[in-house]
Amino acid sequence: MKRKMKQILGMMLLGVFAATMVTGCGTSTGENSDTKTEQKTKTTDNNVTGDTGNLNGTITMIGSTSMEKFANALGEAFMEKNPGVTVSPEFVGSSAGIEALVGGTADIGNASRNLEDSEKEAGAVENIVAIDGIAIVTDEDNKVKDLKKDDLTKIYSGEITNWKELGGDDTPIVVVGREAGSGTRGAFEEILGIEDKCKYANELDSTGAVMAKVAATKGAIGYVSLDVLDDTVNALTLEGVEPTAENIKSGDYFLSRPFVMATKGEISEQNDLVKALFDYLKSEEGKQLVESVGLITVD
Incomplete structure (x- = not known):
């Protein structure tokens, strides 16, 4: 009888111990899972933040000598905000700049005049950025x-x-x-x-x-x-x-007269660097830059 009672008590204790182990493991697993999920979320957020605005590459602007002061100031300001970007301006005259744009050797053609119909027919789009x-x-x-x-x-x-x-x-x-x-x-x-x-x-x-x-x-x-x-x-x-x-x-x-930064096709069709440059010009900081070199904003 005593032996039987001991066997029953032993089985009961074993059951309690097993249940405790299961519960403990369950709690521990849950905490680790939450921690890993949180860490994964933070890592993903950091990657997204790091990628935003991380521009790299070169923007080539060719054209008007009258736009030299403006183009240089714009390039320097944009490169300061985007250290991975190089803005490379050349000043050879408005017509030569649009010719380079249409010919595919420039991202932007600078012209200190309105575009001619023949230039527009060749694919150049007139973007007036200052007066x-x-x-x-x-x-x-x-x-x-x-x-x-x-x-x-x-x-x-x-x-x-x-x-x-x-x-x-x-x-x-x-x-x-x-x-x-x-x-x-x-x-x-x-x-x-x-x-x-x-x-x-x-x-x-x-x-x-x-x-x-x-x-x-x-x-x-x-x-x-x-x-x-x-x-x-x-x-x-x-x-x-x-x-x-x-x-x-x-x-x-x-x-x-207008200062034109012409693109081949609409701005929305350009690469990310060119689109970012035009976005900068539309910002308050960009408008202040236009005024700082003695020009008039178009807005």
């Missing part, structure tokens, strides 16, 4: 400080050839402009309605060259991008209006 004013400049000693639109037209078409006709000194007018294909020249001549009618003494291949030539030449007159003005030349008022961003935005200053 620029065209300033009329003379050498520092010139006494003429203001010109009417008609006066400016007659100077560049060769009808007025001496500053004395405009109340200045008896000095021949030296007409300085840009080379054929320049966006600045195209916009300037189109606004005045004198395409193919200009009588240039000098046709130069960059904005900087125009500034230098006018500054060093008695009686010279030229046109340059508003954002490159400095104290080496006189910037004339036109119809009594100064060439300022405020006057261009209000429409009071008549010489202005």
